[in-house]
Amino acid sequence: MIPPSTPDSLLIIVPALNEEAAIGGVVREIHQHVPGVPVLVIDDCSSDNTIQVARQAGADVLPLPHHLGLGGCVQAGYKLAYELGFQFVIRVDGDGQHDARDIPRVFERLKSTGCEMVIGSRFVGDIGSRTGAVRSLGIRFFRLVLRPVLGKEVHDPTSGFVGVNRLALNVFRNSFPLEYLEIEALVVLQRRRFRFEEVSCKMRPRTTGRSTITALKSLYYVVHVLLGVFVNVLKFDRRFHRAKRESGAGG
Amino acid sequence: MDRLLNVTTGLSVILLVMVLISVRRAHIRVEYSVSWLLAAGVMLILSRARPLLDAVRNLVGLPDSPLTLFLLAAGVFLIMFFRFSVIISHLRDDNIALAQRVAILEYHLRDRRNHENQEA
Numbered sequence: 001m002i003p004p005s006t007p008d009s010l011l012i013i014v015p016a017l018n019e020e021a022a023i024g025g026v027v028r029e030i031h032q033h034v035p036g037v038p039v040l041v042i043d044d045c046s047s048d049n050t051i052q053v054a055r056q057a058g059a060d061v062l063p064l065p066h067h068l069g070l071g072g073c074v075q076a077g078y079k080l081a082y083e084l085g086f087q088f089v090i091r092v093d094g095d096g097q098h099d100a101r102d103i104p105r106v107f108e109r110l111k112s113t114g115c116e117m118v119i120g121s122r123f124v125g126d127i128g129s130r131t132g133a134v135r136s137l138g139i140r141f142f143r144l145v146l147r148p149v150l151g152k153e154v155h156d157p158t159s160g161f162v163g164v165n166r167l168a169l170n171v172f173r174n175s176f177p178l179e180y181l182e183i184e185a186l187v188v189l190q191r192r193r194f195r196f197e198e199v200s201c202k203m204r205p206r207t208t209g210r211s212t213i214t215a216l217k218s219l220y221y222v223v224h225v226l227l228g229v230f231v232n233v234l235k236f237d238r239r240f241h242r243a244k245r246e247s248g249a250g251g
Numbered sequence: 252m253d254r255l256l257n258v259t260t261g262l263s264v265i266l267l268v269m270v271l272i273s274v275r276r277a278h279i280r281v282e283y284s285v286s287w288l289l290a291a292g293v294m295l296i297l298s299r300a301r302p303l304l305d306a307v308r309n310l311v312g313l314p315d316s317p318l319t320l321f322l323l324a325a326g327v328f329l330i331m332f333f334r335f336s337v338i339i340s341h342l343r344d345d346n347i348a349l350a351q352r353v354a355i356l357e358y359h360l361r362d363r364r365n366h367e368n369q370e371a
Contacts, residue, residue, distance in 0.1 A: 064354045076351040
């Protein structure tokens with residue numbers, strides 16, 4: 001991989017697990033719409049030819065020694081990006097659901113606003129993205145829960161199309177949720193007083209494979225995420241109050 | 252009542268023997284066997300020393316000794332399961348961090364080799 005040389009160095013990371021059917025197209029599409037930007041596919045121990053297909057398409061590959069799940073996979077990418085010195089990282093899913101034409105807009109917003117995270121959202125502006133009824137209901141529920149926690153509305157809290165700057169990278173390489181990361185990652189950043197913004201993006205329907213989310217998993221997801229949000233809020237509030245007490249005692 | 256205490260004694264002895272065999276065969280590390288040995292030992296003593304069990308029963312204010320024994324066993328094993336959950340969580344975090352480190356080091360190694368091959 002070419003080490004970053006510009007102050008606005010960008011790395012695109014693509015976590016992938018058994019995505020040989022889609023990953024080649026995803027990498028080629030990124031190269032087509034964001035030429036000159038390195039693409040890193042993080043392979044979560046696929047049993048198919050994901051690694052070979054990604055390399056043939058022109059991506060760098062970071063193969064994990066064993067299956068870590070999405071959180072561990074994405075965090076490995078963040079750690080490597082931080083070590084290599086990249087200033088910005090945008091995460092794109094390996095199944096082809098995210099449109100690479102939206103990457104430049106996410107990148108521009110990251111640079112122009114200076115905020116730590118930019119989310120590619122299906123629900124900002126009228127771009128005609130559709131989601132299933134259950135998922136849509138879940139997103140509405142989390143919007144309501146997250147509004148008081150984050151202090152502002154987040155339209156698409158479950159979007160995996162996310163750009164971060166180096167400050168957020170530094171936080172995420174040390175502390176990153178392992179499962180159902182999108183919402184918890186938002187809370188982790190917000191509790192450190194970091195800012196996020198949303199950019200309207202189009203999500204395409206999945207072209208290969210099928211979603212593994214069942215009704216029981218959806219319920220587990222809701223409980224898990226609520227607990228994660230609650231724990232993060234408590235953890236950082238305690239630290240904040242302790243720091244406030246110590247600064248009060250010191251001053 | 253006596254039969255229940257005998258069953259508890261038998262189970263405690265089986266647990267003690269199992270743990271000791273596992274430690275000897277290195278299936279379980281010594282530091283993790285201590286809590287199991289302690290739990291089995293406490294259950295064995297309480298099931299054999301009736302006056303001690305009655306004293307514990309009076310102390311916690313329960314109506315009968317079998318219930319006291321059952322609650323004590325449940326409490327001890329709950330604490331142990333919690334302790335192992337904490338250990339497993341730490342191990343999982345360490346395991347993930349190590350796997351990520353190995354992947355990143357292998358990546359750097361491969362990158363360096365490619366670089367050297369290109370220069371050669």
